[in-house]
Amino acid sequence: MKIMQCPLNGPRNISEFVYGGQVEPMPDPQQCSDKDWASYVFYDNNAIGIVREWWQHAPSSYWFIAERHNASDDILRTYDPGELFSERVDFTTGENEP
Amino acid sequence: MPLGLLKYGRGSDYPFERQPDLPGPRELKKHYDVVIIGGGGHGVATAYYLAKYHGITNVAVLEKAYLGGGNTARNTAVIRSNYLTPEGVRFYSASVKLYENLANEFDFNIMYSQRGQLTLAHTDATVRAFRQRAEVNKHFGGRTEMIDRQSIAELVPCLNLDPAQLPVLAGLWHQDGATARHDAVAWGYARGATQRGVELHQLTEVTGIESAAGQVTGVVTNRGKIACGTVIQAVAGHSAVMSQKAGFPLPIVAYPLQAMVTLPVKPFLNPLVSSSALHCYVQQTSRGEIVIGGGSDPYPLYNSRASLPLKESLIASAVDMFPFLSEMRLLRQWAGITDMTADYSPIMGLSPLKNYYLDAGWGTWGFKATPICGKTMAELVASGGEVPTLIQPFTLERFDHFQQVNEMGATAASH
Ligand SMILES: Cc1cc2nc3c(=O)[nH]c(=O)nc-3n(C[C@H](O)[C@H](O)[C@H](O)COP(=O)(O)OP(=O)(O)OC[C@H]3O[C@@H](n4cnc5c(N)ncnc54)[C@H](O)[C@@H]3O)c2cc1C
Numbered sequence: 001m002k003i004m005q006c007p008l009n010g011p012r013n014i015s016e017f018v019y020g021g022q023v024e025p026m027p028d029p030q031q032c033s034d035k036d037w038a039s040y041v042f043y044d045n046n047a048i049g050i051v052r053e054w055w056q057h058a059p060s061s062y063w064f065i066a067e068r069h070n071a072s073d074d075i076l077r078t079y080d081p082g083e084l085f086s087e088r089v090d091f092t093t094g095e096n097e098p
Numbered sequence: 099m100p101l102g103l104l105k106y107g108r109g110s111d112y113p114f115e116r117q118p119d120l121p122g123p124r125e126l127k128k129h130y131d132v133v134i135i136g137g138g139g140h141g142v143a144t145a146y147y148l149a150k151y152h153g154i155t156n157v158a159v160l161e162k163a164y165l166g167g168g169n170t171a172r173n174t175a176v177i178r179s180n181y182l183t184p185e186g187v188r189f190y191s192a193s194v195k196l197y198e199n200l201a202n203e204f205d206f207n208i209m210y211s212q213r214g215q216l217t218l219a220h221t222d223a224t225v226r227a228f229r230q231r232a233e234v235n236k237h238f239g240g241r242t243e244m245i246d247r248q249s250i251a252e253l254v255p256c257l258n259l260d261p262a263q264l265p266v267l268a269g270l271w272h273q274d275g276a277t278a279r280h281d282a283v284a285w286g287y288a289r290g291a292t293q294r295g296v297e298l299h300q301l302t303e304v305t306g307i308e309s310a311a312g313q314v315t316g317v318v319t320n321r322g323k324i325a326c327g328t329v330i331q332a333v334a335g336h337s338a339v340m341s342q343k344a345g346f347p348l349p350i351v352a353y354p355l356q357a358m359v360t361l362p363v364k365p366f367l368n369p370l371v372s373s374s375a376l377h378c379y380v381q382q383t384s385r386g387e388i389v390i391g392g393g394s395d396p397y398p399l400y401n402s403r404a405s406l407p408l409k410e411s412l413i414a415s416a417v418d419m420f421p422f423l424s425e426m427r428l429l430r431q432w433a434g435i436t437d438m439t440a441d442y443s444p445i446m447g448l449s450p451l452k453n454y455y456l457d458a459g460w461g462t463w464g465f466k467a468t469p470i471c472g473k474t475m476a477e478l479v480a481s482g483g484e485v486p487t488l489i490q491p492f493t494l495e496r497f498d499h500f501q502q503v504n505e506m507g508a509t510a511a512s513h
Contacts, residue, residue: 001406015407019397035498042349042440042497046338048400070352071400 002073006057007080009063020054023065023084029093050076116152119289120165126299129325129508130158132479133317135304136332137161138170139280139465140457142287143472144330144479145296151473152480155295158326159288160319162303166284169334170465173279173436174357174381174391174513176370177466178215178473180235180242182508185491186443187238189470192488194240194274196469198336204286208278211374213368215275216245216253217512220264220375227507228270241273259478264375275370278379283468290431307344313452314344328479330455332471335400335435337445337458342445346450348458349497350437352399354395355462355513358422358431362386371419372512378415379512380423387429390416393510394436394462402433436461441502442509446471447478447485455479456494462513463505 002014004021022044027036046069055066055078066078132148134141137159147261161167172387177197179190201208219225228244235242250269292298299321306318316325331340334420338350362385371381374449377393392412395405407498411432417424438461439445457475460467474486485493491503 034500038498038500042396043347044349044351046347046351046398047342048339051398053397070398071397073401073403 003065004055004075005078006062007078009057009060010060012057016058018056018058020056020063023052023054026089029091030049113456119285120298121292124297126158126203126302126319126321127297127326128416130297131156131226132158133324133326133328134159134330134332135317136168136334137165137298137300138168138334139166139284139287139468140293140300140332140460140471140475141330141333142166143468144332144419144457144475145291145472146287146294146296146477147472148326149291149294149296149477150413152476152478154476156298157291158324159291159296160302160304160317161298161299161300163169164300165288165298166281169434169436169469170280170284172357172432173280173465174379174389175277175465176215176379176381176513177276177278178216178272178512179238179240179274179466180215180231180270180508181505182231183232183443183503184234184238185503186508187234188239189488189492190236190339190466191238191240191466193470194276196350196473197276197278197466200278200283200286200469204290206282206286206289208282208286210276210278211384212276213273213370215272215370215372215512216250217270217272218250218266218371218373218375219270220266220373221266222267224374225268228268231270231508232335235272240440243271245269245271253369254367256366256420256422257371258419260423261376262415272417277370277383280465283465287468287472304340304343309345309451309454312450314454315416328453328455330457330475330479332457332475334437334458334460334464336457337437339400341449341456341458344449344451344454348445348456350439350445350459351398352400352435353397353438354399354402354433355391356404356412356431356433357389357391358404358409358412359383359387359389359429360426361429363388363426367420370512372418373419374511376415376418377511378412378419380416380419388416388423391422391513395433400435403434404431404433418450431438438462440497442505443503444468444492445473445494446475446489448483449494450482459492461509464511
């Protein structure tokens with residue numbers, strides 16, 4: 001059984017977690033070009049090495065960040081998103097604005 | 099009875115010359131017109147068609163390990179064309195047509211076995227999606243139809259029609275569904291290519307790509323540098339790693355895909371059976387083993403380890419479909435690193451470098467495409483970069499324009 005360290009709930013079976021994609025800065029959807037948006041949506045850092053990822057502990061719906069080696073599958077560090085994000089990131093397309 | 103056979107029966111000698119199927123190792127040349135990176139099915143198929151149809155034989159296929167030892171050796175060999183989009187169905191149907199005649203063409207038995215593939219629908223939404231797939235497939239000449247529970251029971255008497263509280267509502271019956279011996283496909287292409295003058299270099303790893311002014315000039319290998327006119331990358335799981343050596347990224351994520359086989363038993367299961375809701379498929383090989391396959395691993399990884407959770411969930415679903423399988427013993431289990439795209443369609447054709455072509459993004463579905471990939475990639479090379487119509491929808495640029503070819507529903511549960 002593979003164990004992941006949840007920053008909120010402690011060590012748990014990996015099957016309790018859901019992978020949520022890599023942590024990447026989001027370009028401003030209203031300002032950026034289609035190409036920039038495509039790059040954000042489709043292009044991951046897919047080099048072999050350590051990646052920074054979103055994970056969710058499903059039973060508690062808690063999202064956090066993990067640093068993991070994508071070839072050895074070693075999980076090096078997990079932490080609360082508060083370490084990287086000091087404020088809420090809102091997503092607006094501008095379509096609903098007056 | 100042919101006289102030769104009679105004589106063979108009486109004699110003690112083997113009647114044919116004992117020529118090895120592949121020539122032995124040799125030195126690398128300083129220059130090739132075409133370098134193909136990756137000696138899987140796709141790489142050697144491309145080399146074969148280049149030599150056969152276009153007379154281009156100054157070609158080197160560079161393989162870091164051994165011929166067909168990557169995903170070509172690891173797949174569950176499902177060949178089918180019952181996809182969802184017209185672009186996909188047209189493309190995979192062309193591949194099925196080539197497969198049907200491949201053993202004759204090679205004079206090499208690829209054990210092509212057209213047994214039909216049955217996909218089970220357990221919800222109304224899936225039944226609707228299957229209707230659409232049946233119509234699109236028929237439109238492009240495939241043999242696909244919807245069948246009801248009774249016909250399913252007649253086709254596969256040992257199937258449990260009410261697995262895991264998910265009653266089977268209907269099935270998508272694809273008569274063209276088939277399997278082939280994957281090693282034989284790679285060897286048939288490699289033999290045909292090398293007989294026509296192509297060089298296959300095993301244990302030859304490409305470690306760098308040299309380019310100048312937006313054009314590739316050569317490749318660096320563990321056995322020295324090679325200058326070349328055109329390069330094709332066909333490295334499946336390592337597609338994104340290779341493109342980075344060439345200096346550009348690909349929208350590909352590597353996920354392990356696992357499968358397993360049981361010990362062999364007497365034949366009882368002719369069609370390939372797959373459940374859309376259980377994410378599991380079961381088929382019996384010509385040796386009698388039961389192959390069990392299903393969905394990808396839950397998170398990305400460049401590692402072909404197998405894991406207990408995947409085994410447990412796959413076996414649980416297989417036993418739901420065929421309860422007596424619980425008595426069976428597992429023989430082998432394995433994984434391959436698959437190059438997944440967001441729309442479950444491949445990335446083929448041009449790249450940001452002028453003479454560097456892509457055959458990538460084959461994920462969990464690329465074995466069936468081996469012949470048509472080889473053929474169209476060879477046309478692309480021979481024409482100096484004119485992309486064949488059949489593969490135009492699979493251009494890398496589609497992601498920048500949000501024009502994906504979405505085959506997720508037709509791919510995720512059965513490959
Ligand atoms: C478990 C599993 C089940 C599958 N089931 C099916 C199925 O039922 N039907 C289907 O159609 N598809 C299936 N697939 C997908 C299919 O196997 C692949 O898409 C297909 O085999 C890809 O062929 P290829 O020749 O491109 O890749 P590969 O056979 O992987 O060949 C690529 C080669 O490139 C070599 N290489 C990598 N890096 C370098 C380098 N730097 N230098 C030189 N060589 C290099 C590798 O060693 C490898 O041999 C399955 C895959 C898996 C893992």
